[in-house]
Amino acid sequence: MGLMVGMGIGLLVLAAGAKMLAQHLQGHRWALQDSHLHQDLRSALDTLARELRQAQAVGQAWKNRSTADCQDAFCGGARDIKIQGNRIDFSRDRDQNGLLDNNECSGFRLKDQELQVRTSCTPEVWSDLTDAGSLKMVDMQWDLHCERRGRWAQRWVTVKLSAQWPHDASRELSLSHTVSLRNDVPALPWPAACGLAP
Template sequence: MAYRQAADFGAGRTCNGSAQTQQGETLVGLLVGLGMSMVVLAAGSQMLAQLLQGHRLALQDSHMHHDLRSALDTIAKELRQAQAIGQAYRRRATAQCADAFCAGQADLVVQGQRISFGQDRNQNGLMDNNECLGFRLRDHELQIRTACTPEVWTDLTDAGSLKMTGLNWQVHCEKRGRWVARWVTVQMSAQWPSDATRALSLSQTVSLRNDVPDSPWPVVCGAAP
């Protein structure tokens, strides 16, 4: 009897005499599991792609803001010194504005999106050819003027990375005794070169450090008060 029980047990029976069945995953179960894994993998890949796309757009927007801010800072730096002249306390001591940087072609002039002005860089009181400055838009790029005659314009921005769409100037004037103080509001707008929906605008008001005598009244200020 003991020998027969051992034989039965070795033949795949349990100690209580019931049959023991070996079971594994079916083909259908494997296919379902594989399909679910592919769905999860696809969803994860899509989330990663969206995350990378968002990071790329944020980086591009940051570069666009930086480039536009740098251009505006350059304008503000030069514009503050518009019509500056060496020894202004002596050359502009009278009520008549007669120096080369106070009236005439070097006066502050706004023509549409363009602004022009002079600046006595070497402080000799004379208008040298490299002392005519200005800013303008040309072919969606911001340009700076660096020479009087012939005019020389140099690009400050690149339309391939920052497409300039607007440049506006508004000059404000205030008479203070026999002097005229002025400040200029600059508004710039740009967009991403390949996506017009991604646009940015910045503005800044720049106070001109150099007042000018009120005679003659600056043309840029309009009618005299």
């Protein structure tokens, strides 16, 4: 009888220990997944910010942007900077020649729960920056701010990215970042992307 009672108590202790170990391992796995989610989302946001900082960049801007009418190919056109829904398009002079080449249209958008980067003007070519199998993108929001400083318009963009763990929709993370555009444009005429009035 005593042996059976001892075995019963031993089994209870063993079951409690196994449950505690399972909970510990589950917590460890969640922490590891959260770390991967945060790292992948931060990496995507950093890549986006590096590219966006150069929006409307042009070689020898001190010459081409010295007048109010902004005569370079990256300043006032419809494709030079445009925000629409969860998509942003912009141009930048990658080769510093002052001409808008086909590979100098850039941008970001969400499609099929992946963050994509634009790499071509015509036809539009988009490449996946994230993989929905490891990082499910659920939202991207843009907010463009403009401020007149003398005869120049300075701009900065706040972007917010939200993602989920692919197999668990309850595990969601959002990160935001404010990106200062390094390339000012003339404040007159007030840039269309900045609204109607300075």
